Amino acid sequence: MFFNYIKIAWRNIWKSKITTSINVIGLSVAIAAALLLGLTAAFEFSYDNFHEKNDRLFQAYWHTQQPNGRTEEGSNMMMPLGPAILNEIPEVEAITRYQSAGGALRIGNDEFNATTMAVDPGFFKMFSFPIVNGDTKNPLSQQSNIVVTELAAKKYVKAGNPIGKQVDINMNGQWKTFIISAVTKDFPENSTVKYDFLVPFEGNAYAWEQSKDNWGSSNHELFFMLKPNTTIASFEKHAVTLVNKYFASTIEQLKKDGAVPGAKGHIMELRGMPFPEVHFSNVSQSGGGAKTTVIYLLLAIAGFLMLIACINFVNLTVGRSFTRAKEIGVRKILGAYKTQLFAQLWGEAFIVSFMAFLLGLLLCGSFYSTYAAMFNTQLSIFQLFTPTVIVWVVISFVVVTLLAGGYPALVMIRLNTIEVMKGKLKTSRKNYFRNSLIVVQFVFSTLLITCTVIAYQQLTYLRNRPLGIDKGTVISVPMDPTTDDARFMHLFRNKLEGNAAVVSVSAADQNFGRGRDGSSGTSKVGFTYEGRALKAHWQTTNFDFVKTMGLQLIAGRDFSKAFNDSNSIVINEAMAKTIGKKDLIGLALPVDSARPLTIIGIVKDYNFKSLHQKIEPIIMQMMEGEEHLGYAFVKIQPNQLVNGMNAVEAAWKEIVPGKPFLGSFLDENLAKQYKREERLSQIFVVGAILTIILSCMGLFAISLLVIAQRTKEIGIRKVLGASVSGVVVLLSVDFLKLVLLGIIIAAPVAIIFMSSWLEDFAYHVNITWYTIAAVVIISLGIAFLTVCYQSIRAALLNPVKSLKTE
Structure with a gap:
């Protein structure tokens, strides 16, 4: 049958x-x-589930009410905040600050680029990255310690036991020596935290000396771990006291400008995002997943x-x-x-x-x-x-x-x-x-x-909206981290001067969009002006930056070799509105406590971040010596784009032979910001x-x-x-x-x-x-x-x- x-x-x-x-x-x-x-x-849902203490891990982020009625959220933190949280909020067991550190690395005669992150000693107490060789208790106890993954050790350290080997890292144009203290097991693909090398945050983080006690400058992310049997609600309750203590002037200024307390009754809140949610978050810089x-x-x-x-x-x-x-x-x-x-x-x-x-x-x-x-x-x-x-x-x-x-x-x-x-x-x-x-x-x-x-x-x-910059005719060139920026820019300008395809050359410390080197983002600065706490994005630039980027001047002038502009700044319309005065040209702002910076120009607002965000205040400072800039920008004649790119690449190969050329047009960089949407x-x-x-x-x-x-x-x-x-x-x-x-x-x-x-x-x-x-x-x-x-x-x-x- x-x-x-x-x-x-x-x-x-x-x-x-x-x-x-x-x-x-x-x-x-x-x-x-x-x-x-x-x-x-x-x-995607399995991201970070390998961490044993996942249920106690959080990322700190700001939830701030703005005068215009908007709520602003961000994960950029101030350097003194991490230790303050650890010492003053009883629910917190450990913290780690997290920031990209240094540029090129060198082992022996081999120079290479790798992902180096600066973290605090609490990193290994919080995250499950097992140490398979070396100091298992406190591998980052000394400022000269460095930790490497198994894969990076095989790739860069090569033969022999990596423990005790010397690694040099180019930090702010200077080579700094580290000794490998531990080797960690390679992290899985579904990890938000990724690195090849780890160095101690203290003493090695970017702008450490200037920022370690500065409550106005934010340039890194902060993760923390709660003690057992405590809640994030309890943490956020105690965080209110901490925020009121260290940010009283900022809160007061927001109130004066018209900001209204949010649903929890606060204008400025320090919150904790559960670590498993970080991968999916737009607020976190480490996020960016679907x-x-x-x-x-x-x-x-x-x-x-x-x-x-x-x-x-x-x-x-x-x-x-x-x-x-x-x-x-x-x-x-x-x-x-x-x-x-x-x-x-x-x-x-x-x-x-x-x-x-x-x-x-x-x-x-x-x-x-x-x-x-x-x-x-x-x-x-x-x-x-x-x-x-x-x-x-x-x-x-x-x-x-x-x-x-x-x-x-x-x-x-x-x-x-x-x-x-x-x-x-x-x-x-x-x-x-x-x-x-x-x-x-x-x-x-x-x-x-x-x-x-x-x-x-x-x-x-998104692709076609005018951004206020000439994205189709400007080439972004990430400088080689092993080369002196000032020397490179001097030679680079000389090579391209007189080329019929090139309009102008400038430089800055930050890229636009996402470059071929993976770069993105800006930093922020805070300062007090006439009793008001002001915040703005910060970018260090060079001669002819406004001209090269195609920014529209509405007052004043661009940075120029004809003037001594080392103490000069150019701001956008949003920053001018934040200051709230007329006739701003010539006004000195106490951005730098050591010296006031004078406004020489105001440019029309332009989108320096993705179109997910509204245009915010930005300050551009002139870096006359051309050190620590990192990115060269070359404006090309619209009808000479191919010839211009060839000329830029040829100049690169003459100045830094053997180094990969990562130049790209800004429209390519900006398009990469929308990979998620694509x-x-x-x-x-x-x-x-x-x-x-x-x-x-x-x-x-x-x-x-x-x-x-x-x-x-x-x-x-x-x-x-x-x-x-x-x-x-x-x-x-x-x-x-x-x-x-x-x-x-x-x-x-x-x-x-x-x-x-x-x-x-x-x-x-x-x-x-x-x-x-x-x-x-x-x-x-x-x-x-x-x-x-x-x-x-x-x-x-x-x-x-x-x-x-x-």
């Missing part, structure tokens, strides 16, 4: 090649996509795809059931039990599902590397063979087989025996269940189409394409079966004078109504979701009625084309052929 079931099941599957192919292909594609998306989501909403979206798309494939399976199997009428009737008359019929029919679904899952796994394995490269995910093919994945695949197979095969089997065994022996299956024209499934399919499809269109519009806006857009596009394909495959097959049931009706209508176009409209309109209903349901959901997403940007597009109209037209057009082919074929069929059995 069992083999008879298998033989008949295979015969039925083989007879229905179109519906079987649609079921197998649709389900296998959905399985492959769902697996890839699910593995990506699982990897937002949790995006990860949940991945899971939702995976669920959508599986649901649509199952809906197709159910609809096609039920829709095709009338062709099995006589077989089912004969089996019933011959005494077959319902359980036997169910077993046979469900067995067919089992075989189709098994084929689909097998093909889906093969597709997943085949496209694994392509998917990982496209979405820049850290996935390994071996993740497919982990016990968790295998268990989920088995569970999914059982659930899909029961749902997609079980329901059609139940429908078919309940058919009236007399009716089925006539070869008929009575189906209501108002098939609510089938129709509702079609609606659900197009709800998901339309939802993703809408999200795709809006995400594309926003990305286009990834989201790609997810929407792929998800939309797959859901549309699967939905249309299902719609095509259902229309084929429904039209087959109405063949004689169509023949009669044609005999009575119906036109081809009239028949096409008749057959298509019912399906298009369902599609339109799906659109009506999906559009508001998509608008709400994308409006929330757009709120992450200070500057964004508006969702317009014509965007939604375009989505409606696209969705209806795709659905009409899908149904139209079968409708036209049926309308053109000779009535004699369709009515010959009557």
Whole structure:
């Protein structure tokens, strides 16, 4: 009996090649996509879960009410704050400050670049980075200690025991010697904290001497660990006292400027972000991973795809059931039990599902590397063979087989025996269940189409919005950290002067966007002016910076060799408004306690950070000696971009031969700020394409079966004078109504979701009625084309052929 079931099941599957192919292909594609998306989501959610004390780890961040009604959050901290938290807040067991340290490294005669971070001794007490060699108790007890990962030790230290080996680091243009005190186990890919080398924060952090006691300068991140059985709420309660103690003048100034206390009754709050959330945070500089909403979206798309494939399976199997009428009737008359019929029919679904899952796994394995490269995910093919994945695949197979095969089997065994022996299956024209499934399919499809269109519009806006700088004609060149900046700039200017493609050359200590060296960000400075606490972004620049960057002067002048500008600054409009005075040219600001700095120019506001953030005050200071700048900027003639880049690269190779050239146009750097959004857009596009394909495959097959049931009706209508176009409209309109209903349901959901997403940007597009109209037209057009082919074929069929059995 069992083999008879298998033989008949295979015969039925083989007879229905179109519906079987649609079921197998649709389900296998959905399985492959769902697996890839699910593995990506699982990897993202696994970030930092290897830390044993994860539940007690937090990152400190500011939550500040601004005079304009906005709330500002940031993770840049002042150097004295970490020790103050450790000493004055009883819930805190350990802290570590965290900052990128130094430039190039040298071991023996080998110079190289690696990731070096400055941390406090509490780092190893907090984080689970096991020490496998060397000092396991306090490896950063001395300022000259340095810790290295196993991988970095093999790569850079090479042969022999690395403990005790000397490592030189270029810090602020000077080589500083360190001795390797410990080797840590390599961190996993899903780690927010990444490093090759670690050095003690005290004495080695950037601008240590100037900032160690400065409560106005913020330039690093701060992590802390709570004591057992304490809460973050208790920490934040005690933090109020600390903030009021050290930032009283700042709070008072914010009040004078119109800031209103927030929901907790405070203007300036020091809060703690749970460490597992850091990876997903925009507030943390160490964050930058996909937002949790995006990860949940991945899971939702995976669920959508599986649901649509199952809906197709159910609809096609039920829709095709009338062709099995006589077989089912004969089996019933011959005494077959319902359980036997169910077993046979469900067995067919089992075989189709098994084929689909097998093909889906093969597709997943085949496209694994392509998917990982496209979405820049850290996935390994071996993740497919982990016990968790295998268990989920088995569970999914059982659930899909029961749902997609079980329901059609139940429908078919309940058919009236007399009716089925006539070869008929009575189906209501108002098939609510089938129709509702079609609606659900197009709800998901339309939802993703809408999200795709809006995400594309926003990305286009981000790329094309004027920023106030000449991003398309300026080349950013990260200087080699082993080369003296002043010497490099002197030679660099001389090499490029007189070149017809070059307009001007300048330099700064910070890049724009994200350069090829991975650079990004700015630093902040705080100072008191006329009893008011002021804060601004800070950038050190050089001659012709305003001219080179294409900034628009609205008052005063640029930095120039014709003047002694070592004590001069240029500010933007936002800073001018913060100062709140007229005629600011010539005004001295006490930014530097050792010497006041004089305003010589005011530039029109420009976006020096991503469009997620509004333009904030910035101060640019002239660095006459050209030390510690780090980035050269070269403005190129618009019609000489290729020649200009070649000239810049040639000059680089002459000055620092053998060193990699990392020059790039600013528009490339700025575009890299939106990698997360591009990834989201790609997810929407792929998800939309797959859901549309699967939905249309299902719609095509259902229309084929429904039209087959109405063949004689169509023949009669044609005999009575119906036109081809009239028949096409008749057959298509019912399906298009369902599609339109799906659109009506999906559009508001998509608008709400994308409006929330757009709120992450200070500057964004508006969702317009014509965007939604375009989505409606696209969705209806795709659905009409899908149904139209079968409708036209049926309308053109000779009535004699369709009515010959009557």
